[in-house]
Amino acid sequence: MEIRIVGRYVWRYGWAALAVCAVFMLLALSYEAVQDARSAIMILLQNWALAAITFYLLIFLVLLIFRFALLILYSFLDHLESLYKERDKSAVLYREESSLPMISLVVPAYNEGPVIQAAMRALLALDYPNYEIIVVDDGSTDDTYEKAMVVASESVALEVRVVTKRNGGKADALNTGMTLARGEFVLNMDGDTKLSPNALRACIRRFENPKVGAVAGNVKVINRENIWTRIQALEYVEGLAMARKAQSFGRVVNIIPGPLGMFRKSVLQQVGGYDRDTFAEDCDLTLKLLMRGWHIEYEPTAIAWVETPSHLLDLLQQRYRWTRGILQATRKHSHALWQPRKAGINCYILWYMMFEGVMWPISNIVGNLFFIFVGLQYDVTFVLFFWWLQLMLLDVVAAAYCVVIEEEEPSLIFFAIVFRLFYINIIDISKVFATIEEWRGKAMTWGKLEREGKL
Amino acid sequence: MDLIGILAYVILFTTIGTMVIGVVAYLAFKLRDKRKPGNKRSDETMDVGGPLEPVFLERYVPGVTTDHAVQPATDDR
Numbered sequence: 202m203e204i205r206i207v208g209r210y211v212w213r214y215g216w217a218a219l220a221v222c223a224v225f226m227l228l229a230l231s232y233e234a235v236q237d238a239r240s241a242i243m244i245l246l247q248n249w250a251l252a253a254i255t256f257y258l259l260i261f262l263v264l265l266i267f268r269f270a271l272l273i274l275y276s277f278l279d280h281l282e283s284l285y286k287e288r289d290k291s292a293v294l295y296r297e298e299s300s301l302p303m304i305s306l307v308v309p310a311y312n313e314g315p316v317i318q319a320a321m322r323a324l325l326a327l328d329y330p331n332y333e334i335i336v337v338d339d340g341s342t343d344d345t346y347e348k349a350m351v352v353a354s355e356s357v358a359l360e361v362r363v364v365t366k367r368n369g370g371k372a373d374a375l376n377t378g379m380t381l382a383r384g385e386f387v388l389n390m391d392g393d394t395k396l397s398p399n400a401l402r403a404c405i406r407r408f409e410n411p412k413v414g415a416v417a418g419n420v421k422v423i424n425r426e427n428i429w430t431r432i433q434a435l436e437y438v439e440g441l442a443m444a445r446k447a448q449s450f451g452r453v454v455n456i457i458p459g460p461l462g463m464f465r466k467s468v469l470q471q472v473g474g475y476d477r478d479t480f481a482e483d484c485d486l487t488l489k490l491l492m493r494g495w496h497i498e499y500e501p502t503a504i505a506w507v508e509t510p511s512h513l514l515d516l517l518q519q520r521y522r523w524t525r526g527i528l529q530a531t532r533k534h535s536h537a538l539w540q541p542r543k544a545g546i547n548c549y550i551l552w553y554m555m556f557e558g559v560m561w562p563i564s565n566i567v568g569n570l571f572f573i574f575v576g577l578q579y580d581v582t583f584v585l586f587f588w589w590l591q592l593m594l595l596d597v598v599a600a601a602y603c604v605v606i607e608e609e610e611p612s613l614i615f616f617a618i619v620f621r622l623f624y625i626n627i628i629d630i631s632k633v634f635a636t637i638e639e640w641r642g643k644a645m646t647w648g649k650l651e652r653e654g655k656l
Numbered sequence: 657m658d659l660i661g662i663l664a665y666v667i668l669f670t671t672i673g674t675m676v677i678g679v680v681a682y683l684a685f686k687l688r689d690k691r692k693p694g695n696k697r698s699d700e701t702m703d704v705g706g707p708l709e710p711v712f713l714e715r716y717v718p719g720v721t722t723d724h725a726v727q728p729a730t731d732d733r
Contacts, residue, residue: 230659230660231660234658234660513681514681514684514685514688517681517682517685518685518689521685566675569671569675570675573668573671573672576664576668577668582661582664582665582667582668583660583661583664585664585667585668585671586660586663586664586667586668589667589671622667622670622674623670623674626671626674626675626677626678627674627677627678627681628678629678630675630678630679630681630682631678631681631682631685634682
């Protein structure tokens with residue numbers, strides 16, 4: 202058993218080292234080509250328009266390298282801190298079973314028929330002595346309510362309440378659930394989520410610090426069945442988990458994910474629960490908590506397994522909603538953007554969100570279009586390759602780091618190349634369109650994803 | 657042509673291709689979104705009684721049990 206675990210570690214570390222070495226070798230190989238083509242590269246400074254765009258992309262690249270370096274550094278520091286805490290388990294406040302506080306699990310469900318029973322059964326098997334489950338059927342048009350009732354009636358030891366209400370959106374369903382909650386802590390999740398058995402214990406430990414108002418869980422992809430879902434698995438680990446881990450070091454996680462977020466009930470009531478004026482209610486609520494000075498941490502061992510879109514159009518629909526929702530939430534709290542002294546760290550969090558949500562996708566598209574134009578116009582196609590190579594290098598290094606830290610499948614590192622080659626261009630185009638439409642104030646709908654029941 | 661030259665062309669054509677796919681896919685998603693009957697909310701009762709009021713604005717006082725907390729859900733069957 203021990204040998205197998207060590208073997209798995211060696212295998213994972215080996216692949217990560219190999220991938221990073223391969224990319225650096227490619228970079229070294231291309232160095233000679235850059236030396237040969239130094240005069241051709243001067244084309245980029247030939248006139249003021251080309252020079253201006255080149256300069257902009259250079260700034261973007263510097264910011265991006267800075268972003269990756271900071272995230273890796275801070276997430277590693279957070280990792281070390283958690284290892285240190287693990288050593289000092291005797292200081293755990295809730296160590297006695299009888300002293301563990303009650304947690305209310307709120308599960309909003311709208312047309313989650315194919316997955317609701319699996320999600321609820323997983324909740325019944327959680328390793329925690331004191332919790333209740335509240336399923337809020339948000340006016341589903343399928344058999345979600347009936348299916349949830351079947352599982353509720355099976356439960357003897359644990360209280361499971363299923364309530365149904367007229368359709369009012371996810372925020373409304375969560376607010377209803379929280380109103381009914383009897384626990385001191387509330388865990389909000391999605392109807393299509395499967396929690397790891399240790400999720401409640403892992404999260405509740407974080408509340409030993411009275412300044413912590415909420416804890417974000419670790420969201421992972423369960424349906425790794427095709428190229429789209431495998432790339433998303435990497436994206437969730439690299440783009441979301443790594444960022445949350447880094448932010449957690451400063452106690453300023455900027456999005457408590459919908460699939461797993463635990464809150465003090467008093468804090469939720471203090472901020473008035475979820476608002477219904479954005480399409481990213483989780484991001485909006487997180488920002489409200491941060492603006493009130495609450496600390497928000499990330500718990501990597503509390504895992505929420507989710508089903509991600511396995512078709513391109515569904516994926517675009519999800520990203521379109523996320524982009525517009527995050528922009529709406531950022532705009533709601535935009536006063537903090539311009540008040541660094543008053544808003545403190547929240548100011549930087551909002552600028553970081555603007556960078557990730559607006560500048561990054563736009564710069565990717567601008568960079569690609571610019572280098573395609575320059576490459577074809579002046580016959581210097583290799584500049585696009587160098588641009589791509591630098592971005593890919595950052596992706597592969599981050600992917601290798603995440604695979605090691607998150608103990609993920611090494612094959613995900615390979616998908617960092619596919620991510621940069623195909624995926625991100627397609628996604629970024631939708632994000633840019635979503636940004637334009639949000640800026641123009643175009644109406645939008647929630648766009649419920651069809652579930653395939655992979656839980 | 658050397659390796660870097662070949663890779664440069666591969667990246668060039670892939671980038672052009674994926675950007676075209678990106679635009680087409682976005683248009684397809686918008687078209688599907690427009691045609692989807694699900695966009696019209698199917699719950700006919702949702703607009704009855706006017707706009708929904710926030711249900712979670714009651715201030716929490718530690719130690720005091722509110723009516724909400726002890727009352728079983730009316731829809732709990």
